[in-house]
Every structure is written in C-alpha cells, then in structure tokens.
Amino acid sequence: MTTLVIAEHDNKELKPVTLNTLAAAQAIGGDxxxxxxxxxxxxxxxxxxxxxxxxxxxxxxSPAYExxxxxxxxxxxxxxxxxxxHILASxxxxxxxxxxxxxxxxxxxQISDIISVEADDTFKRPIYAGNAIATVQSAxxxxxxxxxxxxxxxxxxxxxxxxxxxxxxxxxxxxxxFVGEExxxxxxxxxxxxxxxxxxxxxxxxxxxxxxxxxxxxxxGAAVGASRAAVDAGFVPNDMQVGQTGKxxxxxxYIAVGISGAIQHLAGMKDSKIIVAINKxxxxxxxxxADYGLVAxxxxxxxxxxxxx
Amino acid sequence: MKVxxxxxxxxxxxxxxxxxxxxxxxDLANVKMALNPFCEIAVxxxxxxxxxGTADEVVVVSIGSKSCEEQIRTALALGADRGIRIxxxxxxxxxxxxxxxxxxxxxxAPGLVILGKQAIDSDNNQTGQMLAALLDRPQGTFxxxxxxxxxxxxxxxxxxxxxxxxxxxxxxxxxTDLRLNEPRYAALPNIxxxxxxxxxxxxxxxxxxxxxxxxxxxxxxxPAERQAGIKVGSVDELLEKLRNEAKVx
Numbered sequence: 001m002t003t004l005v006i007a008e009h010d011n012k013e014l015k016p017v018t019l020n021t022l023a024a025a026q027a028i029g030g031d032x033x034x035x036x037x038x039x040x041x042x043x044x045x046x047x048x049x050x051x052x053x054x055x056x057x058x059x060x061x062s063p064a065y066e067x068x069x070x071x072x073x074x075x076x077x078x079x080x081x082x083x084x085x086h087i088l089a090s091x092x093x094x095x096x097x098x099x100x101x102x103x104x105x106x107x108x109x110q111i112s113d114i115i116s117v118e119a120d121d122t123f124k125r126p127i128y129a130g131n132a133i134a135t136v137q138s139a140x141x142x143x144x145x146x147x148x149x150x151x152x153x154x155x156x157x158x159x160x161x162x163x164x165x166x167x168x169x170x171x172x173x174x175x176x177x178f179v180g181e182e183x184x185x186x187x188x189x190x191x192x193x194x195x196x197x198x199x200x201x202x203x204x205x206x207x208x209x210x211x212x213x214x215x216x217x218x219x220x221g222a223a224v225g226a227s228r229a230a231v232d233a234g235f236v237p238n239d240m241q242v243g244q245t246g247k248x249x250x251x252x253x254y255i256a257v258g259i260s261g262a263i264q265h266l267a268g269m270k271d272s273k274i275i276v277a278i279n280k281x282x283x284x285x286x287x288x289x290a291d292y293g294l295v296a297x298x299x300x301x302x303x304x305x306x307x308x309x
Numbered sequence: 310m311k312v313x314x315x316x317x318x319x320x321x322x323x324x325x326x327x328x329x330x331x332x333x334x335x336d337l338a339n340v341k342m343a344l345n346p347f348c349e350i351a352v353x354x355x356x357x358x359x360x361x362g363t364a365d366e367v368v369v370v371s372i373g374s375k376s377c378e379e380q381i382r383t384a385l386a387l388g389a390d391r392g393i394r395i396x397x398x399x400x401x402x403x404x405x406x407x408x409x410x411x412x413x414x415x416x417x418a419p420g421l422v423i424l425g426k427q428a429i430d431s432d433n434n435q436t437g438q439m440l441a442a443l444l445d446r447p448q449g450t451f452x453x454x455x456x457x458x459x460x461x462x463x464x465x466x467x468x469x470x471x472x473x474x475x476x477x478x479x480x481x482x483x484x485t486d487l488r489l490n491e492p493r494y495a496a497l498p499n500i501x502x503x504x505x506x507x508x509x510x511x512x513x514x515x516x517x518x519x520x521x522x523x524x525x526x527x528x529x530x531x532p533a534e535r536q537a538g539i540k541v542g543s544v545d546e547l548l549e550k551l552r553n554e555a556k557v558x
Contacts, residue, residue: 067473067475069475070438070441070448070450071441071447071448074442092469093450093451093466093467093468093469094468094469096434096435096438096450097438097448097450097451098438099435099438100403100434100435100436100437100438100439100442101438101439101441101442101448102442103404103435103439104404104407104438104439104440104442104443105442105443107404108404108523109402109403109404109435109522109523109524110403110433110435110439111524112432112433112434112435113432113434122527125432126432126532127335127430127431127432127529128320128326128335128429128430128432129429129432130532131325131326131335131531131532132326132328132335132529132530132531132532133529133530133531133532134526134528134529135526135527135528135529135530136524136525136526136527137524137525137527138523138524138525139523139524139525140523140524173445173447175445175446175447175477175478176447176448176475176476176477176478177475177476178473178474178475179463179474179475179476180473180474181468181470181471181472181473181474182471182472183470183471183472184470184471190470192469196557196558220558228487232487237471238453238467238486238487238488239467239468239469239470239471239472244432245487247469252557253551253555253557253558263325270532270535273555273557274551274555274557275535275538276547276551282540287537287540288535288537289535289537290537290538291538291539291555292538292539292540292541292547292550292551292555293537293538293539293540293541294540294541294542294543294544294547295540296544301544304544305544305547305548308544308545308548309548309558
C-alpha cells in the first residue's frame, strides 16, 4: 500500500498545508510518496526530501505545470496513478481544482475534505456546511481524497533524506492557459497558516475600520480574516473570508471582532484552540463558542487592546 | 451558442439540519427544499449571457425524482428556455452525475456548461471538474467573472491567494463562486410562463449510463459542540486571561 500526495507549492516554497496532508497520508499507513509538479521547482523538491514522512519525492518539471492548470496536472497524476492505493491533495483551491479530474479519469469518486482517517477505506468528512459529520467507506480500488489541513497536525519537516526522482512526460493538454493573477500582497502570515487570526465582521461598519484590526494583527504577528457578511458588504476582498464558503482556519488564538457568529462562519473557525469574541450584542451566537467573550463597543475595545499589547 | 446549466435540489440554506436519531443520515422529512445557491448563480450567469446576445439558448438539467422539477421550473422562471430532468431515485454520487451530464452534453453540444462549484448538502465540490475530465474539456472553477470572446472564454477564479485568470478553449466547463453575480428574483409573469416551457424527462438508460456507487455512508453524526467559555469585564481582564490562563500571547 503506497499513498501519493501531491505537494502544494508556488515553485519556490513548499506550502505548509502539505505537511498536514502528509499527516493524513501517514494515518492511512504504508509508504508515502510526494509529487512536486511545477516549473523550476527543484528547490521545493529539495525541501520536500527532508520531510521524514516522505519515502520518495517525484518531480515533474515543465512549463505546463507552472500554474497548476488542472487540465495538465490531472493528466500527469493519472500517468503515475497505477502505482498507488491512495491519492491525496490538500483541500485548497488548487487541490479542489485538479483532483476531481483525476478521480473521474480513474472512474472513482473523490472523497472530499476529510477530517479524519478511521481506516484505510473509511473517512470522516463534514457535510451540510459542517452541521453534520459523515463517515464514508469507499470500495473503489484507489481512494482519491482531498484533506482539510486544519484537521491534521503537521508532520515534521526536517531530518529526512528521501530519494528524488523525475517522473512523467510533460502533459500539456493544450486547451487552457494562464492569463494572469492578482494575489494579495501582505507582510502578514497567510490566513490558513497563521497561529493568530484577527477577524472582522459586519460590525466593522466599513473597509477603512479594518485598519483597527491590522494594527492589532501587526502587534500579534497575526493574519486578518473576515466573515462572509463583511465580504458581501464589500468591506474587504473575498480571499480574507473565513467560513464554509471561504477558508478553514484553526489557529492557537482566533479573535472575532464584530462578528455575530453565523453557522457558516463558525464552520470555518471553530477548531481554533482559543476563541475570543468582542461584540456589543451580548446575545450574539459567537459568545456560545468563545472561550473569552467581551461585551463591548469594538471601536473602544479594539484600540484599547492594541494600545495594551 | 447554447449554454447548459446543471442544477441541484437541496435543503434550503436557511434551514438548520438535524441528524436522524439512528445516525443514518440527516433528517430531510418535511424540510423546505430549494435550488442550490451556487446553481442559482449559474442559471443567472447563463441568462445574462443570453441577454447580452452571447448565448441564444439556455438549457437547464437536473437529476432526481419528480420533485426536482420544482427547481427546474424555478430556473425556467429565472429565464432558462427549457428543462431536462433525468429520472433517478436516491441522490446519485458525483461520478454518476458527471457521467449522466456527459451524455447530456454530447446530445446538446453546448458551448458552455455552467454548474455551481458545490452543492450545500454534500459539499463535495467535484461534479463540474469530473464532467470536464470525462469530456476532456477545460474548466474554469470557482468563477467570479466569465468573458466569452469568439471560441474561447476567460474565467477569473477565486483562489486562496486572490484571483487567477485562465483562458479556456470552448466548449468549456465553468463552476460558479458566490461573487459571480447576484441572482434576480423571478417575476410573477415569468413564473407563470415557466410552467409552459418544455421539460423533457430522460432515464439513465436512455443515456446509456448505469447509476451505481462504491461509496457507502456508514454514519452521520452532529459535530462536536464547543463549550461556551466565560465573559470578561474589560480589555485588561481579557489580556490577563490570554497571557496567564490560555498562554497564547
């Protein structure tokens, strides 16, 4: 039994979520191989080879994989799939994009967004926006799975020395091309990887008021997130959204400011270790999940908090 | 150009789901059902393409028992031209749905297929991608903008770090994200008109697809509840707790 994990990276660095996905692979058992598909991604493969959980690193280096186009990456994965009992990717927008294609080409269902491994064919996954947890068993010959990173503790990232080998012909389907991207530039840590997250909701009133949160975040080395209500109101861009339709986070400390606590939002952050809620409405549902609740006007409490950090 | 939109009947997003006492599934008895929100956005986008003169026909397809004709009619009231229902009993799995849709695409030959990125019941986020793979066509998933020009389409996608734009050769498959558009409300005259629009019923046999699954749902349980903590009286008390009790700052 050997599991293939497809690494998440930007051709320069391995994304930390890969370490969480590898933890799910370890829980399944057997050997774990890691595929690094990209363009000029040798440094990523070198980093990956140091992960003790990985017994072999496979690299596929071609311009066709530079932007992880699903049409090309899925063909590559398919070309090496025969050697594996399980194929895993992170349940990020990259993994969710290409892995279902792999599943369909293998004539199997994908088991999406797993949060635990019960047996090598049985997994738990949230359904109905996290309002129910399903245990599903797959009789498919190969299990194709996306993994919710926040549900698994990252594996060690150094001390190993896996063999690196090159795989596959370049698979360019020739039906899609990359045009451009607008990635949010920020000195703050990435939302899904941050150990502290400060999030604002509709109570922030407008986009400018998010500056209050950025100041707190900078003192704590935190990432800044938002509820869907704040995104829908146009305060901040969608890539900041925490929740069932946004990102899943599970930091050590989550500070929810002016967020009522809709179930949709809770689904994205309730696995945080410590939750702090600051809201002037003491009936807000967010207080039902918060470890520490402060009923206060955020426009007074947040600047005071920032001043005292 | 023809646009095909696949839609799903799901529990209304405002309804709080309950798990059955025997943990076999969630309880959908007497629960309000609706068009999946992402599918509604897909219908709206297709109708806008028609209004802009880019598309000349919008066909909506759904898979399930007769009850899902209600959602097909909703889509017709929003402006789709005709409907197709594929008769199946239980909710088929994503792969079966993708195989059924593949046959509908072969039959209808649309320039674009638009689907929601995920259904809010099973939360799989895979049917559109699977359909694209089976057809060996390109995909623009999690779309926040769709621009058709000639025989290609540019799709701006919501990705974790921001936005990514890709160009796809048509026919192509697009799956919708929340910010693609704001669906309209169906006007009463359109709801009446929708009742007279054509709705064809096909069986999986008609399409040469056998619906089966290798996935078994063993158990469904409610998520672990988080215990409410304490209320603090001031910012100072909050900081004291975070520093000395929780030790997270």
